[in-house]
Structures are given as C-alpha cells and as structure tokens.
Amino acid sequence: FKSKRRTKMTETRQAEIVSVSGASSDQLTSHVEGETAKIVFTPSGRRGVFPVGTKVLDAARHLGVDIDSVCGGRGICGRCQVVQSVGDFPKFGLKSAEDNISEFNAKEERYKEKRGMDDDRRLSCSTTIQGDLVIDVPESSQVHKQVVRKRAEVRDIELNPVVRLYYVEVEEPDMHKPTGDFERIAEALKDQWEVEVTNADLKVLQLLQKALRDGEWKITAAVRHDGELTFVWPGFHDKAFGLAVDVGSTTMSAHLTNLQTGEVVSSVGAMNPQIRFGEDLMSRVSYVMMNPGGEEDMTRAVRETLNFLASQAVTEAGLKLSDILDIVLVGNPIMHHLLLGVNPVELGWAPFALATNSAVKVWANELELNVNPGARAYILPCVAGHVGADAAAVTLAEGPQFRDEITLVVDVGTNAEIVLGNKDRLLACSSPTGPALEGAQISSGQRAAAGAIERVRIDPETLEPRFKVIGCDLWSDDEGFAAATSKTGVTGICGSGIIEVLAEMYLAGIITHDGIIDGTLKSKTDRVVENGRTFDYVLHHDIKVIQADVRAIQLAKAALYAGAQLLVDKLGKPVERVVLAGAFGSHIDPKYAMVLGLIPDCKLDMVASVGNAAGTGARIALLNKDARREVETLVQNIEKIETAVEEKFQAHFVEAMAFPHKTAPYENLKQVVNLPEPKIASSDNGDGDEGSGGRRSRRRRRG
Known part of the structure; x- marks a missing residue:
C-alpha cells in the first residue's frame, strides 16, 4: 500500500505548482512533459497546473487549499465534497467545461447511495482532473470553517481544534522489519497524512494492538496538535466531540460540540450541588474553614455533576462518552480551585492569592471525568483574586479588546465579574452581588x-x-x-x-x-x-x-454598580456600551436594569444581553487552539482592581443603594423613561x- 501511495505522490509532485493567490495567467504555464491542465480553487483563489488524471484532493493539498478529510482519500468520510463551476472564466484565463472532470465513479455512487450527497457535489478524493477546472470548496468541506455567531458584532469561530482524526492503513508486521505497531502507525500517519506523531499515551499502547487486528490493519487515530497519539479505533471512525463547560456557582452548563464542524449537538445544565454547602462563594469558603476536609466533599460533588452532564449530553446526542476527546472548563476562582481539588481558603481573605492564575492542562481522568481515556481538560486562566476563568472566557467571547467604544462587560451572577475598557486598555474587578439577582434569598x-x-x-x-x-x-x-x-x-x-x-x-x-x-x-x-x-x-x-426583597436587590445592585463605577474612575472615561452576560443576564430587559441602577447610564440601544458568554468563550477555546494562546496573553494584559481595598468602593456603594442612583443623573435613561x-x-x-x-x-x- 505504501509503495503505491508513494509512487502516486511522486507523480503528482512532478507538476509545477503556483500556489500564490491571484497569480497571473502566465504563471499558470506548465513546464512538464505530457498533458496538463489548470485548476483554480474558490473561494481561496489558489491555482496551479497538474497532469491530467491528478485527483482533485491531491491538487488541493499541494496548493494548501482548505479541504477536510478524515479517511485520507478513500471515499468513506465524504468530508471532501466539492462543486465544479462550469463556464468561461476570463479572470482565471480558462474555460471549465463539464467534461473536464472525471465521470461519477463507483466510490461516489456508493457513498451517495449510503450517506446521501447533492447532485452537484463530487468527492474530491475520487474525482480527477481531465481539463481546465474551477472548483468551489463549500464551507462545509473546509477544515478551518467558521462557525457563525448569531450577533454580527462578535467574530466568528475559526475551527482549528486541538485533536483531529486520521484514518490510516498500516503495514502489517514483518519478520524482516522488526518495528513495533506504534512505530508503523506513526509511519503511516506521516506517509499518508504528513502528520508527525512523536509519542503515544500509555492507554493507547494498551489497546492499539487489538484495534489494529480488529480493524484488519485499518484504524482511525486521534492525534493532538503536539504530535501525541491519544486514541485509536479499529476501522473508520468519524466522531470527534468536545465538551465546553461553565462551572457556575449556582448553575453548571455543558455544550457537547462537534470538533470537526463546530456544531453544538446538545446543551445540558444542572444546579451546582455545592449550594448545599453555601449559597454564595464566601459561605463555601467559610464551610471549608469550619469543616476541615470540606473542600474534598465539594470537589467530589462538582465532579459527579460534571460526569452527570457529560453522560446526559452524549445520551441526548446518541453518542458515547468515548467520543469526547477534549474538554474546556471555565469558572470563577473558587469554582476553579474546587474543581481542581485545591483548597480555596486563601481566597477567603486578603490578598486573595490564587494557587495559579495560569491556564491548567490536565488529563480528564485526573478530574475523575469518565470520558475518552485519552481526553485532556483545559481550564482557562484566571485574571486574579476573584476574577476568574469565566471572566477570561467572557472577554474572549465578547472581544472588548478589539473595539473603539468603552465597553462594560458584566457577567451577572452570585459573584459579578466586571471588565471595562477597549482596544487600548482593559480593567477588571469582581463584586459580591450574592444570589438575590437570580431569585435566591427572595421571599x-x-x-x-x-x-x-x-x-x-x-x-x-x-x-x-x-x-x-x-x-x-x-x-x-x-x-x-x-x-x-x-x-x-x-x-x-x-x-x-x-x-x-x-x-x-x-x-x-x-x-x-x-x-x-x-x-x-x-x-x-x-x-x-x-x-x-x-x-x-x-x-x-x-x-x-416584601421589604426584605427590595433591600436584598438594593444590596446586590449597589455592589455591582459600585464595582463598575470604580473601574470607570480608574479608566477616566465614561461607559459607552454595556454587555450583560450570564444565563441570568440574557433574560434581563436592559431598560429595567438601568431603571434599578444595576448598570451605569448609557444609550439604551448600546446595551445588549448576550447569554452565557462564559460558555461561548469556553466553546471558542475548545474549537480553536490558537484562541487558548490568545486568552492566555489577554489575561496577562488585563489590569486587576481589588474592590476590597479601594476606598471609593464604599462611597459608590452607598450612593448606588438609591433607585436608580442617589446622585448620578441618568440623562440617557430619562430620554426614554419617565423617572419619578x-x-x-x-x-x-x-x-x-x-x-x-x-x-x-x-x-x-x-x-
């Protein structure tokens, strides 16, 4: 098999390839012997000249065209579908005629019959160049396709996951070639996919021999971006999923996401079981202080719920826990520590020291998560003190660092985490709002x-x-x-x-x-x-x-407003745009939030409720490994303000107890609401x- 493939690759490489987008027609001149044809791929514009008979997928790979494939060109996965554009293309200096592409073959017929395929689609791995061609690569066939967000102001997610699947045919053992099964898998991955694999997890070594033989020397390999083989399946397997989890202090949510398409196939949620140890964060820290070993009980409770959510998510989607290959988690610092099994008592008093504010990368089974044995868990970095990985995720998702307007991002929850700034400067703080805004402690x-x-x-x-x-x-x-x-x-x-x-x-x-x-x-x-x-x-x-309800909301909203105003003081510029994040924030009517004085005054049309942005940020980091580096750098550049040691916080808090505020004029609000x-x-x-x-x-x- 390998010798045949190498011969084919060598033949293809004999073509002179022009891979610069926008190359002129004279650059598309072949200097090789034999019959050749021009091919242009859209929308990338990459083009080149290849021998007639070259597979379209091979031409695409050599030009660096973004076409997905799991099966390695064997007509099994169907991810490499393309569409021929027919007609005269003066822009490219060619005519793409219908008969310039090979006829439908048996592989394509079989795939269309079993899996379904549109009439104008072709499998690029089974289709050959017969003349000049213009080939369109649909978004669904692109490796780095974008997952479009519903709101236009937030950037799309470019798919570039940490884990990818590769289907390979492995050379059988030979007495005259004394190499191990892993080494032959690594050689097959390099030869057939140009993927370098340098090591394998122990669990993979324990199962790969059986998988090879059960699959008759054909397997699907899960490979991480760092060259580690993390799992193998016998035969063809195309299910690669990840779990993006927001570990909130009141509720926990998990989004089961297809790593190859970006599609969220199921979303599940549950109450955080730690509530029985205390409704707010500091009461849970107090529980640990008063009950040595209590942190172990809370860690066990949150991990059990994570396993419940994972099981529920795969059941709803008709998948298996072993299909979860990667996990990204976010949460506030106390949830972060308890999830990792770190005692959070140092966060109970100044200077509120974190065990680490860097990103944490561990095996999923180190967190006792019952998913694929080769799965890893990535926990986003915390900003500092009581501004956690969830605030980092919200910032990643909402992108105030890319905007000109001074944007206030508030993740409304039991502990409100607040980010203020724009592309020039970002500041952050947390404010202890308590659970009242979520309906708790209300009669x-x-x-x-x-x-x-x-x-x-x-x-x-x-x-x-x-x-x-x-x-x-x-x-x-x-x-x-x-x-x-x-x-x-x-x-x-x-x-x-x-x-x-x-x-x-x-x-x-x-x-x-x-x-x-x-x-x-x-x-x-x-x-x-x-x-x-x-x-x-x-x-x-x-x-x-009742009157106690009013007072509970006053205390919560005053704490939130005071934290935001403290950041405004530090930045020296007024708020121009407000983003309300969090599951609760997504249901708040911006007008009523401003009437109560929950947020500073600004134009109402510049206030947006964005839902669980922390979960969205986790999903971005799940689907794009570069986003992980981005958020790690971003966190280092956010200035942390500690409300507990700021003298002005108490003054802001007292004035913010009034509705909407004791002294702030709220001129923008008065233009649309008749305040008494x-x-x-x-x-x-x-x-x-x-x-x-x-x-x-x-x-x-x-x-």
Whole structure:
C-alpha cells in the first residue's frame, strides 16, 4: 500500500505548482512533459497546473487549499465534497467545461447511495482532473470553517481544534522489519497524512494492538496538535466531540460540540450541588474553614455533576462518552480551585492569592471525568483574586479588546465579574452581588422554570399588575391565561421577574427613591398590605414583594454598580456600551436594569444581553487552539482592581443603594423613561428595621 501511495505522490509532485493567490495567467504555464491542465480553487483563489488524471484532493493539498478529510482519500468520510463551476472564466484565463472532470465513479455512487450527497457535489478524493477546472470548496468541506455567531458584532469561530482524526492503513508486521505497531502507525500517519506523531499515551499502547487486528490493519487515530497519539479505533471512525463547560456557582452548563464542524449537538445544565454547602462563594469558603476536609466533599460533588452532564449530553446526542476527546472548563476562582481539588481558603481573605492564575492542562481522568481515556481538560486562566476563568472566557467571547467604544462587560451572577475598557486598555474587578439577582434569598423567588413570573407591568394609576410566566405567551390579564397555566400554575418570581417588578414598582411610585415600599398607598390599593412594621406588595395571591426583597436587590445592585463605577474612575472615561452576560443576564430587559441602577447610564440601544458568554468563550477555546494562546496573553494584559481595598468602593456603594442612583443623573435613561421625582416614604410606614425611612422617622421623634 505504501509503495503505491508513494509512487502516486511522486507523480503528482512532478507538476509545477503556483500556489500564490491571484497569480497571473502566465504563471499558470506548465513546464512538464505530457498533458496538463489548470485548476483554480474558490473561494481561496489558489491555482496551479497538474497532469491530467491528478485527483482533485491531491491538487488541493499541494496548493494548501482548505479541504477536510478524515479517511485520507478513500471515499468513506465524504468530508471532501466539492462543486465544479462550469463556464468561461476570463479572470482565471480558462474555460471549465463539464467534461473536464472525471465521470461519477463507483466510490461516489456508493457513498451517495449510503450517506446521501447533492447532485452537484463530487468527492474530491475520487474525482480527477481531465481539463481546465474551477472548483468551489463549500464551507462545509473546509477544515478551518467558521462557525457563525448569531450577533454580527462578535467574530466568528475559526475551527482549528486541538485533536483531529486520521484514518490510516498500516503495514502489517514483518519478520524482516522488526518495528513495533506504534512505530508503523506513526509511519503511516506521516506517509499518508504528513502528520508527525512523536509519542503515544500509555492507554493507547494498551489497546492499539487489538484495534489494529480488529480493524484488519485499518484504524482511525486521534492525534493532538503536539504530535501525541491519544486514541485509536479499529476501522473508520468519524466522531470527534468536545465538551465546553461553565462551572457556575449556582448553575453548571455543558455544550457537547462537534470538533470537526463546530456544531453544538446538545446543551445540558444542572444546579451546582455545592449550594448545599453555601449559597454564595464566601459561605463555601467559610464551610471549608469550619469543616476541615470540606473542600474534598465539594470537589467530589462538582465532579459527579460534571460526569452527570457529560453522560446526559452524549445520551441526548446518541453518542458515547468515548467520543469526547477534549474538554474546556471555565469558572470563577473558587469554582476553579474546587474543581481542581485545591483548597480555596486563601481566597477567603486578603490578598486573595490564587494557587495559579495560569491556564491548567490536565488529563480528564485526573478530574475523575469518565470520558475518552485519552481526553485532556483545559481550564482557562484566571485574571486574579476573584476574577476568574469565566471572566477570561467572557472577554474572549465578547472581544472588548478589539473595539473603539468603552465597553462594560458584566457577567451577572452570585459573584459579578466586571471588565471595562477597549482596544487600548482593559480593567477588571469582581463584586459580591450574592444570589438575590437570580431569585435566591427572595421571599417568593425561584429558579427560572415553568410557572415562574418573568415579565411584569404595573399600571401607574391603579397600581394593578399584569405579568407573564415562563412557559406561557399570554399575559395574566389575557383571556385564556388561567387555562394556559393550569398545569404549571403561577409558582414564584425568577431573577428577571424580580428585576422587572421592582423597576415597575419604582416607576409607579410604590417604591421610593430610597427603596421603601410606601405604606401610604394602602389607602389607594389593596395590593399594598401591612406586614408588621413594613409593607408588602401583592403581585398574585400569596406571591408578594416584601421589604426584605427590595433591600436584598438594593444590596446586590449597589455592589455591582459600585464595582463598575470604580473601574470607570480608574479608566477616566465614561461607559459607552454595556454587555450583560450570564444565563441570568440574557433574560434581563436592559431598560429595567438601568431603571434599578444595576448598570451605569448609557444609550439604551448600546446595551445588549448576550447569554452565557462564559460558555461561548469556553466553546471558542475548545474549537480553536490558537484562541487558548490568545486568552492566555489577554489575561496577562488585563489590569486587576481589588474592590476590597479601594476606598471609593464604599462611597459608590452607598450612593448606588438609591433607585436608580442617589446622585448620578441618568440623562440617557430619562430620554426614554419617565423617572419619578424622588420621594421619601412618610412615617406611616412605621419603624421597620427594613426601611431607612422608618429609621429616619424614629430619629426625628427622638429629637
């Protein structure tokens, strides 16, 4: 087999090849004996002259044209499909006639019958040059194809994975050639694919002999970019997948992704089981401090959930765990450490030292992940302190470092991670928002599930609410709402719902500038009800917004705003664009986020909710090995600001407690929203501990 292939390669190399895009027609002159033909590949524009009878795939490879192939030109995988462009092409100085390409052959017929193929498609590995040709390489057949993002402002993902598959035919053992099976596999990869393999994992050595013999000396090899053979399958195998995972402190999500096409074949999620050790990050650190060995329990819990997610993802996609060849993970520093089995107590006090802020590359089974035994796990670098790998992933995905506008990127979660800047300078900090923004620690709060209130509108005159719940397109005052929600019911308020109801309560005057539910309105509506020394607002039956809920959101939003404003102070330039990231951030209405003062003022059309950008960043690093180097360099250039030691943070925090802010004018917001004049709740509110208005009244009486 090898001698035949070498002869064919030698014959092809006899052609004079011009591989410079845009070469003139006189450069396409052949100086070899025998009949030759010109070939031009689009869209790359690469061109050359080859002997008639040369396979189109061979010509493409020698010209450096980007055509995918796993089977090595044997007509099995079908990834090398091309389309002949027929007609006169003065631009290229040739005519591409229909009969200038070989006729459909048995391999193509067999592939089309078994796997399906469009009528105008040809397998370039089975098609030969018979005359001058213009050949188009569809995007689906390109190795470095781009996965187009939905939003135009974010760059596409160029496919260049760490692991690739290669189908090879290996020379059988020979008494006269005393070489090992691995060495002959390496020789076959070099000869048939020009891929250098320098070593093999131990697990591969343990199974490769059986795979070779079961496959009758034909195998598919998984090879990493550094020349390591990580796995082999007998015969032809074309399933190469990776897992991009965002290990959030509240929820964990995993995206099973085809490494050869970039397609996400399944996305799964689960609550982080560490919640039982503490809802926020510092409470989990405290648990470790108070319970020696507690970090082992949390590490075990998160790894078990990762295995559950991996198993669920492959089951949904009809695949096997052994098809997962690479894993990329992101998370905040405490999740990062607990995932790796590193005690996080040093992150519980200043100077918040990380065990490492560099990227971590380990075997997947070192993290006890039950995937392909040759799989590796790559954990993105942390920025510093409490700004983790998830913030690095968000920055990689959203690309503020490429923009002119001063962009504020906020990954909204239990611990908000904030990046501010543009192509000239980037700064980052974290802010302890707590779980309130996600519906936790809210009296009627719940996770985003069917039946949860997610949208709210309040009539400013009658103070009557109407709302929408997850799983139903009708508003609560629409006919048929009760019937449509009869199965799920109205069960509580999720994160986006609590943002909207508080913003609407403020716009309707139910909540004062300082965040007090105005008890004087109980004479106007039965929606405002007394609750001890404070007041509640009844949204639906027993689903209420109580004064403690308002205060929890105030504390969370003030922390987030203060962190962002601290970065603005350091940068010395105002925010021009805001990106709300995170699973929760994707559901926030930018207008209501600004009404509450969750984010600094800017033009509303410059505020975007982008979903789980950390997961997207993980997927970029999964699909493109160069992105890993990019994010490692990027992290080194981000300036870290530690909010815990900044004197201005507390001042910003106190002023940000008001809605939307005590002193910031919010001029852009006022152009689209009629903000109420500041009002202070009267002493009728009582002297409740939760209401600052009540405390002021008490002091006045004492005077």
